[in-house]
Amino acid sequence: MDALFDEFLHVPARLSVVALLAPADWVEFGFLRDTIGTSDSALSKQVTALCGAGYTEVRKDQDRRARRTFVRLTPDGRRAFRRHAAALERIVAAAAQSPPGTVPGSPEGTATA
Amino acid sequence: MNHLDAQSSLDDIRRLQERTREEHLRHGFRWPYLLAVPLALFLALGSTDLGRPWSTLLPGAGLALSVALATMNERRASVRRRLTTAEFLFHTGTVLAAVVLFGVLRVAAWVVFGLPDEGALSQGVVAAAGAALAYAAATPLIRRGARAIMRRQGEAA
Numbered sequence: 697m698d699a700l701f702d703e704f705l706h707v708p709a710r711l712s713v714v715a716l717l718a719p720a721d722w723v724e725f726g727f728l729r730d731t732i733g734t735s736d737s738a739l740s741k742q743v744t745a746l747c748g749a750g751y752t753e754v755r756k757d758q759d760r761r762a763r764r765t766f767v768r769l770t771p772d773g774r775r776a777f778r779r780h781a782a783a784l785e786r787i788v789a790a791a792a793q794s795p796p797g798t799v800p801g802s803p804e805g806t807a808t809a
Numbered sequence: 810m811n812h813l814d815a816q817s818s819l820d821d822i823r824r825l826q827e828r829t830r831e832e833h834l835r836h837g838f839r840w841p842y843l844l845a846v847p848l849a850l851f852l853a854l855g856s857t858d859l860g861r862p863w864s865t866l867l868p869g870a871g872l873a874l875s876v877a878l879a880t881m882n883e884r885r886a887s888v889r890r891r892l893t894t895a896e897f898l899f900h901t902g903t904v905l906a907a908v909v910l911f912g913v914l915r916v917a918a919w920v921v922f923g924l925p926d927e928g929a930l931s932q933g934v935v936a937a938a939g940a941a942l943a944y945a946a947a948t949p950l951i952r953r954g955a956r957a958i959m960r961r962q963g964e965a966a
Contacts, residue, residue: 706810711818712825716828720889721890722888722889723888724887724888759885781819787810788816790812
């Protein structure tokens with residue numbers, strides 16, 4: 697496995713949150729929830745886990761009509777996401793360079809059955 | 810983790826990043842923006858022929874209105890991000906292009922239509938209206954350009 701590969705980030709729900717946050721500064725909780733297609737509680741659980749790891753932070757804004765929650769990547773979170781994406785790119789690139797009929801990742805390449 | 814899983818994850822990442830960018834663009838080009846820039850252009854450029862105090866008051870009013878609409882739009886956005894230098898230069902360039910068009914239209918209003926250089930239907934007012942309308946009409950192109958810059962910078966990051 698690539699050394700930059702981040703097992704914690706690779707959980708699909710977390711990776712989706714981080715991917716949505718990456719191009720922006722602050723992203724509203726509701727946009728994350730609707731885009732991923734999850735529930736408030738499930739998303740809240742993932743955001744809390746990401747906050748615990750120091751990858752995201754949360755801010756609550758008081759609008760005229762409602763209280764809005766915004767999430768953003770911390771600098772550490774952004775770096776971790778870039779490293780993880782680079783690790784994924786490397787895995788794909790390694791496969792493209794491997795001889796046909798082998799599984800990349802092993803030193804000699806393992807023949808596919 | 811095999812390469813197919815990795816490729817699938819990368820595809821998901823790109824698709825989701827694109828959703829964030831699209832949401833930013835969609836919200837950024839809503840009616841407050843579509844109204845703010847052409848209106849500010851019209852007030853700022855069209856007031857040049859009106860004399861004092863309108864030539865001072867109207868550009869200020871246009872600027873204040875634009876800032877108010879832009880701030881209101883930004884506060885309501887689901888996706889917030891600062892403009893990068895390239896995006897700032899791009900948007901500044903589009904406004905400068907409208908100012909250049911104003912100059913051309915003003916000369917045309919004088920040469921072709923013989924309009925006066927003062928009054929409610931002066932060269933400046935007509936040229937400013939033309940420049941503002943041209944800017945509004947070019948919004949789909951501006952949006953496409955903004956999307957291309959955002960996407961290129963996203964890929965470079």
